[in-house]
Amino acid sequence: xxxxxAQPTDWKxxxxxxxxxxxxxxxxxxxxxxxxxxxLFYMGKSLNAPFPSQVLEFPLLATIALLSSSVTIVFSxxxxxxxxxxxxxxxxxxxxxxxxYFLWFTAMEWKHLIFEKDLTLATNVFGTTFYSxxxxxxxxxxxxxxxxxxxxxxxxxxxxxxDHTEHLEMISWYWHFVDAIWIVVVTVVYIIxxxx
Amino acid sequence: MNPDxxxxxxxxxxxxxxxxxRGSLTRIVQELVFTVDHKKLGLMYIGSGLIFFVxxxxxxxxxxxxxxxPRNDFLEPDVFNRFFTMHGTAMVFLVGMPIIFGFANYxxxxxxxxxxxxxxxxxxxxxxxxxxxxxxxxxxxxxxxGLYAAGSAPDVGWFAYSPLTAKAFSRGHSTDYWTxxxxxxxxxxxxxxxxxxxxxLCLRCKGxxxxxxxxxxxxxxVVAFLVIIAxxxxxxxxxxxxxxxxxGAKFFDTQAGxxxxxxxxxxxxxxxxxxxxxxxxxxxIASEVIPVFSRKPIFGYPVMVAASVxxxxxxxxxxxxxxxxxxxxxxxxxxxxISTLLVAIPTGIKIFxxxxxxxxxxxxxxxxMLFCLAFLFQFLIAGLTGVMLAIAPFDWQLTDSYFVVAHxxxxxxGGLLFTIFAGIYYWYPKALGRMPDFRLGLLHFILxxxxxxxxxxxxxxxxxxxMPRRIYTYDTGRGWxxxxxISSIGVIFQAAGILFFVINLIYSYxxxxxxxDDPWDAWSLEWATTSPPPSYNFETIPEVRSRRPLWDLKxxxxxxxxxx
Numbered sequence: 001x002x003x004x005x006a007q008p009t010d011w012k013x014x015x016x017x018x019x020x021x022x023x024x025x026x027x028x029x030x031x032x033x034x035x036x037x038x039x040l041f042y043m044g045k046s047l048n049a050p051f052p053s054q055v056l057e058f059p060l061l062a063t064i065a066l067l068s069s070s071v072t073i074v075f076s077x078x079x080x081x082x083x084x085x086x087x088x089x090x091x092x093x094x095x096x097x098x099x100x101y102f103l104w105f106t107a108m109e110w111k112h113l114i115f116e117k118d119l120t121l122a123t124n125v126f127g128t129t130f131y132s133x134x135x136x137x138x139x140x141x142x143x144x145x146x147x148x149x150x151x152x153x154x155x156x157x158x159x160x161x162x163d164h165t166e167h168l169e170m171i172s173w174y175w176h177f178v179d180a181i182w183i184v185v186v187t188v189v190y191i192i193x194x195x196x
Numbered sequence: 197m198n199p200d201x202x203x204x205x206x207x208x209x210x211x212x213x214x215x216x217x218r219g220s221l222t223r224i225v226q227e228l229v230f231t232v233d234h235k236k237l238g239l240m241y242i243g244s245g246l247i248f249f250v251x252x253x254x255x256x257x258x259x260x261x262x263x264x265x266p267r268n269d270f271l272e273p274d275v276f277n278r279f280f281t282m283h284g285t286a287m288v289f290l291v292g293m294p295i296i297f298g299f300a301n302y303x304x305x306x307x308x309x310x311x312x313x314x315x316x317x318x319x320x321x322x323x324x325x326x327x328x329x330x331x332x333x334x335x336x337x338x339x340x341x342g343l344y345a346a347g348s349a350p351d352v353g354w355f356a357y358s359p360l361t362a363k364a365f366s367r368g369h370s371t372d373y374w375t376x377x378x379x380x381x382x383x384x385x386x387x388x389x390x391x392x393x394x395x396x397l398c399l400r401c402k403g404x405x406x407x408x409x410x411x412x413x414x415x416x417x418v419v420a421f422l423v424i425i426a427x428x429x430x431x432x433x434x435x436x437x438x439x440x441x442x443x444g445a446k447f448f449d450t451q452a453g454x455x456x457x458x459x460x461x462x463x464x465x466x467x468x469x470x471x472x473x474x475x476x477x478x479x480x481i482a483s484e485v486i487p488v489f490s491r492k493p494i495f496g497y498p499v500m501v502a503a504s505v506x507x508x509x510x511x512x513x514x515x516x517x518x519x520x521x522x523x524x525x526x527x528x529x530x531x532x533x534i535s536t537l538l539v540a541i542p543t544g545i546k547i548f549x550x551x552x553x554x555x556x557x558x559x560x561x562x563x564x565m566l567f568c569l570a571f572l573f574q575f576l577i578a579g580l581t582g583v584m585l586a587i588a589p590f591d592w593q594l595t596d597s598y599f600v601v602a603h604x605x606x607x608x609x610g611g612l613l614f615t616i617f618a619g620i621y622y623w624y625p626k627a628l629g630r631m632p633d634f635r636l637g638l639l640h641f642i643l644x645x646x647x648x649x650x651x652x653x654x655x656x657x658x659x660x661x662x663m664p665r666r667i668y669t670y671d672t673g674r675g676w677x678x679x680x681x682i683s684s685i686g687v688i689f690q691a692a693g694i695l696f697f698v699i700n701l702i703y704s705y706x707x708x709x710x711x712x713d714d715p716w717d718a719w720s721l722e723w724a725t726t727s728p729p730p731s732y733n734f735e736t737i738p739e740v741r742s743r744r745p746l747w748d749l750k751x752x753x754x755x756x757x758x759x760x
Contacts, residue, residue, distance in 0.1 A: 016314045016398040023390045023424055031428035034462060038436070038447065047453040122444030125453045132439060132447075 021170045025177045028140070032181055035136055036188060039129040044196040046124035052193045055117045062105035063186055066141075069098035070179040073148075073172045080165055085155075092152050095175070099145045106138050126196075130189065137185050140178045147171050232316035233731050237323050238302025239627060242620070244327055245294035251334070252286035253694065255279045257687050260651070264684035266672040276668035277351035278370075282333070284354030285374065288470065289381050290330040292608070295616055296477035297322070297388050300416045302627065304392060306722035306729060307410050309401025309738045314394040318387050325384030329377045336373035350374035353666065355467060356437075358448035358459035363441055372441060379434040382427045389423035392416055401721075403740035408760075410720045410743070411494060414501050415480035418508045419473050425512065426469035433462045457522055464515035472511040475607060476504060478575075478615035479546060482568045485618050486550050488718045489565035490557030493744060493756075496549045503542035503549075510539050520591040529588040536586035543579055547572060562716070563637040567618035570645050574610025578603060581656065596666075599659025605652045617644075617697070624701075625715045629727045630708030636700035640693045647689025654679035654686075719744035 043052075076091030110131075113119045121131045151168060154160050160168075228240060259279050262271040271279065301319065305312055313319045336349045350370045352360045361371045396417045400409070409417075437459075439445035446452040448459050487494045494500060516524060516532040524532075550572060559565065581603040585591050594600065617640075624632045658679040663670065670676055714723040724746050725734050742748055742756035 027424035034432035128445040
């Protein structure tokens, strides 16, 4: 190494927030992958009904809602960068509404499964792995909605400083992660396992 | 940001006064509870880890008393089961993990020239979560009987195989305490590891490129990545077990199509990387101590980094070598045997590099170096028995025997604990400002090393003779008597060694020689500041131009960066 290279003129380090959120996403992915493996491992191993093919329906609207919320949050961020506070609030609120719709859909689906199809966590290994995997994801949606709502309320109250755009970006990264996990979950649960 | 800066009355003490003020007890306790300073948290991690170490060590001593002679009735069988469970769980989660996090907390920011960890409050959170998870585990002795009046402390072994943990077989709340404590501790470990990664990647001082970081920092970067990947499976295990026990889920309920083997897979997906999470910090300490006491820079720095990353990578794919005897396919057995054997390559590289560092060096046999030398020999034995156990047919014969017990005690005591002692003696002057007493330390070293080998070497033979682990007693005439007796006698030496260690820690704190900033004539940045370092670590943030920044400062005529 030459001496010129040994003396960096500008010293740049990655942002602490970004690295922290990326590592958080890595560790969360590891957690999800174990529950996904458990679901795949127990696919078709339930000893008693109901089986996935009898009770599961593809959650089309909820999936569309959750995936489009990833788009609206990007619009929201773009609006913020352009300095359009109103558009930012609007898109941010739409994101919350889409996420809330997804959560409501899950609640209704669970209600249907529990009270009409008699599928609970304790019914069979399908019930066990289904509720724990989808529930793990839903709990992440709840955390995301809490963060999104907090930002909206604080921003409407004018308590979000202008230089905190990176904080909001981190929330949107987390939200994208929750959506990406849903793509995997929906593929495994509602497309692959529906054959059993 | 340092909380001290918010105190309007705060005055930076004069350099010669730093470390001299030692407040009253209440003041100290108040500081410990409120602090977010990485150095105090680091010492708290190490201190509470050592307290749990003594408790779990006493349990091991009682276990050895019970096993000293055949047909002994010193401990009830139930009590014995609780003791080996609590001993194992505590040693891994309440001793190993906090002590390595303590070292990381204390030293990583100092070594990379930062003023604190990236998220100081998250750091305090991590410590207190760990601390209360430890209290929760031990509270099981009082709390677990609950209304059922069944059970006491956990008694399912530290890996808690299913279906032993099912409601039907583990009545009362003992297993619940175990699982909640580990879930909680896992959250703390993940929080701390995220903090370590962010600190290392984002807070390095000017010029501290990755290729110039001390190996200690590199290894903790690898360890932190292993934790964030390997700890979630453990948390997932605990969540599943909690759902099974409280909500009637069927994860590990074999009568409902659940699988007991799945628990083994999930637990060891965590459990094996955990071994490397524990031993890589040992490597980290050795990689700092050996060069300084050989008066040579580390041999093969890039290879050491690559070997560490390789070990971490391979360690994620070897977990089922704990499960050769459950009846996997021969392809599975072969895969895990080969992947396990592969670990020996980077580990061997490391051992050769440490020896290469010492070769031709001017060795100084101070306390840290003595422990590191013992570590090299003992870890070699541990590695060789590890290679033996990696051969599936060999493992079929000796799995769950005392041979395995001997193997992992050679890893965790001979490998990890010896380097922890080396690290404590090496950085004691930095953290507390006083030199550890050499004579007391030498007594500790001799007694503990001798005791360690007397205790654990005969266990290899007892294992060969077929003695299974976790039995509370045995009949005479099976050839195990003498080896168990020798093994138990060794504990006396170990306990005496630990006694001298504790005496040394206290004695040197009060009467030890003043250490000065750099008593070992070392090269990394933590020695560039005062002993103990002020809460802001460095008055001016240093600038680094080579792997040995302090050498450059001390030898401006012959700096390292001319050659790197």
